[in-house]
Amino acid sequence: DTAVSQTPKYLVTQMGNDKSIKCEQNLGHDTMYWYKQDSKKFLKIMFSYNNKELIINETVPNRFSPKSPDKAHLNLHINSLELGDSAVYFCASSHSWGLAGDRTDTQYFGPGTRLTVL
Amino acid sequence: AQSVTQLDSQVPVFEEAPVELRCNYSSSVSVYLFWYVQYPNQGLQLLLKYLSGSTLVKGINGFEAEFNKSQTSFHLRKPSVHISDTAEYFCAVWGYALNFGKGTSLLVTP
Numbered sequence: 001d002t003a004v005s006q007t008p009k010y011l012v013t014q015m016g017n018d019k020s021i022k023c024e025q026n027l028g029h030d031t032m033y034w035y036k037q038d039s040k041k042f043l044k045i046m047f048s049y050n051n052k053e054l055i056i057n058e059t060v061p062n063r064f065s066p067k068s069p070d071k072a073h074l075n076l077h078i079n080s081l082e083l084g085d086s087a088v089y090f091c092a093s094s095h096s097w098g099l100a101g102d103r104t105d106t107q108y109f110g111p112g113t114r115l116t117v118l
Numbered sequence: 119a120q121s122v123t124q125l126d127s128q129v130p131v132f133e134e135a136p137v138e139l140r141c142n143y144s145s146s147v148s149v150y151l152f153w154y155v156q157y158p159n160q161g162l163q164l165l166l167k168y169l170s171g172s173t174l175v176k177g178i179n180g181f182e183a184e185f186n187k188s189q190t191s192f193h194l195r196k197p198s199v200h201i202s203d204t205a206e207y208f209c210a211v212w213g214y215a216l217n218f219g220k221g222t223s224l225l226v227t228p
Binding site: 004033041042043044045048056090092106107108109110112 | 164
């Protein structure tokens with residue numbers, strides 16, 4: 001019954017490898033996000049998709065490529081992993097993008113994927 | 119761009135004492151503010167949010183926050199904390215996505 005789920009929970013890999021993190025939401029939301037939380041716990045938006053279309057693409061290396069096969073899924077693929085990519089990656093979803101009137105657009109977060117690059 | 123500053127990186131407090139976690143936001147015409155909590159090794163959970171209307175916002179787990187436009191603040195308060203409130207607390211402002219502060223670590227001890 002998990003609203004936003006991510007797999008895997010932990011990912012340990014070598015520098016230079018390519019890896020993917022999967023995210024699924026069963027809330028019927030239109031918008032999904034990827035956030036990166038660094039070792040100092042600072043959270044920063046990376047990407048956002050609304051109805052499978054990319055709407056936010058922050059200054060992220062192009063080694064990071066999000067893919068949204070449908071509204072319920074947003075996966076994150078990372079090529080040529082570097083030491084600095086080590087972080088916790090959070091997926092989130094919301095009813096829609098932005099705020100419309102008083103409608104709540106709370107973002108619901110997944111449990112996170114701890115990526116360690118050796 | 120909209121931003122928030124959390125003034126304290128760590129706040130130690132004894133159980134059953136009151137607590138205030140401070141957050142200031144960058145000035146703007148309209149501002150939408152949020153407080154999220156992150157328990158150890160978990161994702162983030164919304165505590166409360168201010169979109170408009172009453173400046174005193176009540177959230178889950180007995181937390182409340184007051185939107186103060188003149189001081190550009192959105193401080194989080196709880197009159198009596200429990201050990202289980204030990205967590206990381208993030209203030210956030212809506213820009214075109216959530217822009218988070220650097221977090222405040224609340225440590226509640228017996």
